[in-house]
Amino acid sequence: MENFNITRFGQALKCHVLVSRKSWIRLYGIFTLVMFMANLFWTRLQGIPYDEMVQCWPSDISMHYDRNIEQSVVFGFIFFCISMLFGASGMFAQMKDTRKRSAYLLWPVTNLEKYVISVLLAIFLVAFITFGAFVTADALRVLVDWATGRIIIWGIPHLSDPFSGMAISPWQLSFMVFTLVLHFHSVYMLGGTLFRRQQFLFTSIVILVFSISLTLILNQIDWSGVTFEPFKGNFNMETSQMEYVFYPSFYVCLGISWLFIVFHYWASYKLFTRMQVINNKWLNV
Known part of the structure; x- marks a missing residue:
């Protein structure tokens, strides 16, 4: 098999995702937990306490609390960059074990197809998982804010802030x-x-x-x-x-x-x- 076959490539990609789905789900859970704890840090432990914000700026509480949300979004961007580098460096992490390495190298697809599959997963799937973890962590943070009587401000709209600056x-x-x-x-x-x-x-x-x-x-x-x-x-x-x-x-x-x-x-x-x-x-x- 020397030529790149798109049908065989699609089947191999689907098989690879299904076989390693537990690892991807575990990675999604870890990313969600990390960003959720970071959101709680930036909104509850860092900076001016929420009660003091309410007392000092009762009419502008949303503007001041939104700054804490922006800081959590900045951390999300930094974490996204690190996760992409982590995904790039670990695209062949499944080949540590000799048995898994032998099974992967003897896979009935070409080397180019194997490599492209690993690259696609390391880029697009890791990016999708990280973005999904950010959205989930932001939703959990909003749920905690709602349960504790805070105003509801989503961090997702701030994701477009860096791109608006780059546009000009x-x-x-x-x-x-x-x-x-x-x-x-x-x-x-x-x-x-x-x-x-x-x-x-x-x-x-x-x-x-x-x-x-x-x-x-x-x-x-x-x-x-x-x-x-x-x-x-x-x-x-x-x-x-x-x-x-x-x-x-x-x-x-x-x-x-x-x-x-x-x-x-x-x-x-x-x-x-x-x-x-x-x-x-x-x-x-």
Whole structure:
């Protein structure tokens, strides 16, 4: 089987989801619990107590309490980013056990189909589970607020706040943020394919060590005669808006980043095709 067959791919995807559904349900429960406890922290333990808000701002209680809700939504965004990296690094976590590894590698589908299935689950299913956990946690927090006599403010509408800010910013900045997020995702996906155990932890350690080493090396270089400014922003007092100027080096950096992204995904697939039942204890080589 050398060719990609869409019918066989669909059946294999359905089979993979059904076989691993218990793990996905458990992950959904853990994510919901974490975000629900975080919601309670931001609305009940952090900041000004609710009773003092009612006493100090009886007519503006909704505005002040909404700020606590916004903080819980910010945590939800951070947790979503971490969960996506966790999903990328753990897309082959089911291959730790030798028996499961043997069954997965002997699956009657091509390597490309297996890899695409793992990528789709690591991206879309993890994103769906995280979003569902956020909605459930927000609903539970609203239920607790209603049961304790607080005003009802949903956090779900605040999910559009960051995107409304990106909509009015230059497309270059939005594309830069997207590139940065995708770059980290590709790195964690490569680490998830390379490491056999503790993929998220080891990938994070490698990134940390590499960042510290690169910083130490760059600090040893004399940059006094070098100016590197990919873009700059100036605040226009007349329009009360930021005006950005993007230099050619900005687009060069974006192009290099996309080359690294493509290389990381390609290297991840090549490592997957070289996996064997008996590999190194810590590495999939």
